[in-house]
């Protein structure tokens with residue numbers, strides 16, 4: 001049993017089931033990120049933990065105490081909202097201490113708690129302002145201050161950074177990470193930004209259409225996605241999912257793909273068990289950074305395969321150059337070093353790091369276990 | 371191209387602009403004239419009105435008609451002037467406005483932030499009640515007030531005005547609170563505030579503008595009401611409008627026009643003052659009740 | 664621990680009930696005083712009530728008698744004339760003033776309140792002012808005569824055939840400014856870039872308004888129509904103060920008809936049936952409108 005347990009939780013709005021039998025067990029001090037496309041039910045799940053939405057069936061418990069039907073203020077949770085939800089008529093200081101006041105904490109203790117939190121978040125100088133007079137980043141800090149001051153068991157964040165501009169978002173991301181490391185708190189964090197999910201979490205739950213697609217550490221999710229959806233959703237640019245056929249030569253499995261010239265090319269798999277799929281169609285999942293120019297190939301890899309192909313559009317992005325080409329009848333993206341000298345229409349050598357490749361069953365779209 | 375026309379997309383020529391100004395000024399005159407004429411003639415002796423030009427300034431200025439309208443003019447059978455009725459109106463308007471506004475605020479709060487199954491239908495029922503012709507409720511209302519022992523009393527009129535104003539105040543607050551982020555209410559719930567705490571500490575402090583709207587709307591409507599006053603009031607509770615009508619349309623004696631005008635202006639004064647002080651909100655409130663966006 | 668959970672449970676449940684409890688007095692009041700009363704009046708319209716309500720069911724006899732009364736026909740005809748002219752003139756004047764005011768007029772801030780203030784007045788005050796203003800012996804006509812225009816005549820208010828038009832004049836005076844404000848709000852809501860684009864396309868001012876602006880004002884037209892129509896059907900005070908329903912019965916409207924039949928002529932059954940007809944007229948306008956409004960807002 002974990003610290004925060006979600007057991008067989010489902011949610012219906014009228015006749016529509018928006019969450020299907022969700023099971024997540026979260027340990028103390030864990031940073032769990034719920035990630036998924038818009039409308040997949042992330043906010044709904046978070047609101048159910050908070051007590052803002054009723055639970056249709058199943059159980060949520062914190063520290064072993066079932067909290068279904070318990071009033072939000074009695075669950076010992078705190079929440080940071082996407083819009084920050086700062087009370088416009090109260091000063092920053094009042095905003096932060098409002099919850100303590102409602103819980104009957106004495107004025108003296110409130111002031112002390114306020115000063116601690118304000119110092120921690122570096123908002124001491126803003127305490128007498130109204131939310132309307134703050135910048136986006138400052139509001140964000142105040143919203144976190146309001147959550148921190150309660151010293152809750154669990155922090156809930158609903159897309160807290162999505163209203164910030166790109167630069168500030170990165171800064172605040174780092175800051176939230178530091179806070180978590182410093183305060184050692186349990187956090188459930190909702191986002192649809194997979195980079196946020198990767199950088200912040202100790203574990204990620206990927207949701208789609210009310211189903212948990214995969215639950216695991218960022219590395220597990222990134223390197224061994226449970227299915228095509230997870231593979232494509234996590235990582236940017238998205239994972240290439242190339243139709244291929246398994247060919248076995250001398251007991252070693254190869255992926256057989258058609259190149260831009262309609263020729264067949266072989267890519268040796270690192271996973272020996274794929275030999276069992278001899279002659280069958282699969283989907284080859286390989287991330288753009290595993291397809292490079294030969295000089296840029298990963299020297300730590302045990303299995304780099306070379307392949308010649310004609311390339312299409314090149315997009316220099318500063319730190320890297322992204323190159324698209326046709327492989328297996330679809331557009332495939334490769335990630336080359338910034339200074340490679342390739343042009344549209346060139347036929348070049350490419351290095352495939354097959355250690356990082358995965359294979360999916362085309363019928364179920366699930367990853368074929370190795 | 372005149373500098374006045376800088377920002378608008380529509381450009382008008384010199385002739386067209388002259389024409390526009392002319393029309394606008396003519397209409398300003400149209401709207402102002404009846405009231406101005408009343409004002410001028412309320413400070414003339416009666417003889418000047420019956421023999422003279424209504425647009426001419428008084429030859430002899432007098433405030434006698436105003437004094438008479440206020441405290442000595444014959445209303446019905448009593449020579450009391452409008453003063454007691456002015457007081458009646460105030461005694462009726464103040465509680466009716468306060469109660470209907472508070473209830474409207476609570477209703478709007480519930481209908482937007484504590485939604486439940488069927489709340490849309492309830493709101494529809496309330497909204498439709500704004501538009502019924504009051505003739506449909508006159509007969510049962512007269513009987514109900516009698517049964518409640520409130521017939522002909524100011525509390526009875528307050529009840530009537532609260533009930534038939536609720537639809538509007540609920541509409542105002544509902545539309546206003548609908549734009550108020552629900553996340554704030556949720557944040558307050560997590561912070562431990564209950565239904566009334568949230569209303570009092572979070573919603574009410576930001577409700578100033580719509581409060582003003584609701585108060586002005588209710589004040590004008592109730593102050594200006596004639597039908598309910600004429601139907602349900604007796605001499606002790608008769609509001610200003612009914613008294614004014616009695617003054618103006620009494621068939622006995624000489625028609626003291628100057629007194630009538632003074633009385634009409636006195637009757638209009640409270641709403642005009644409210645309108646001048648907070649007219650901007652008044653217009654906005656009317657918009658909220660009709661045009662969207 | 665289990666106790667804590669149960670106590671909190673109670674709080675949650677209480678919090679779910681409080682909103683409904685808070686709403687219920689208003690709801691009860693509306694259900695009783697509006698819908699209950701409507702039901703009662705509808706019922707009365709099928710009884711032989713005279714001075715006091717009676718509960719003897721006489722079927723549709725009141726309606727048959729109502730539609731046989733020339734008095735009622737006068738009221739209905741007057742309502743037809745009054746409502747259509749009132750709506751048309753208010754809309755035309757309101758629209759014209761709004762469009763003109765929207766041309767970056769100097770002094771708009773002065774003009775707007777002047778157009779709008781009649782809305783703040785009671786119809787009784789309006790009636791008092793116009794009654795006298797239109798009185799041939801003393802008002803406008805007399806003034807014109809004194810100014811030397813001896814042949815000027817404006818005796819509509821004393822003329823059976825024309826008196827209803829004086830009600831229109833006074834009512835338009837009172838409400839057209841408000842309609843102007845509605846259209847002005849609509850105009851201000853139109854995206855200026857759209858107008859600029861149309862001008863670049865070569866639209867003249869006339870075409871700009873006819874083809875683009877006025878069609879975009881559709882919601883404002885609809886709201887104006889709905890509000891004016893329901894005000895027209897409810898009109899009562901103005902007639903009482905301006906003409907008292909006269910001369911004779913020339914300016915009776917259904918609202919004054921209902922009042923006099925119910926309370927002074929002791930034919931409550933007929934009064935009730937006329938009120939039911941008024942309600943149905945308004946419902947025919949309001950119900951579709953409110954329905955579509957509530958639909959859209961969801």
Ligand SMILES: Nc1ncnc2c1ncn2[C@@H]1O[C@H](COP(=O)(O)OP(=O)(O)OP(=O)(O)O)[C@@H](O)[C@H]1O
Pocket residue numbers: 013018036037038039040041042043044045192
């Ligand atoms: N009150 C409601 N009634 C009916 N359906 C709802 C309601 N609230 C949410 N939904 C539906 O539930 C699903 C999940 O909604 P939710 O808000 O949890 O999505 P989300 O993952 O947070 O998306 P986003 O990233 O856009 O915030 C959506 O399909 C939504 O349409």
Ligand SMILES: [Mg+2]
Pocket residue numbers: 042043044
């Ligand atoms: Mg969401």
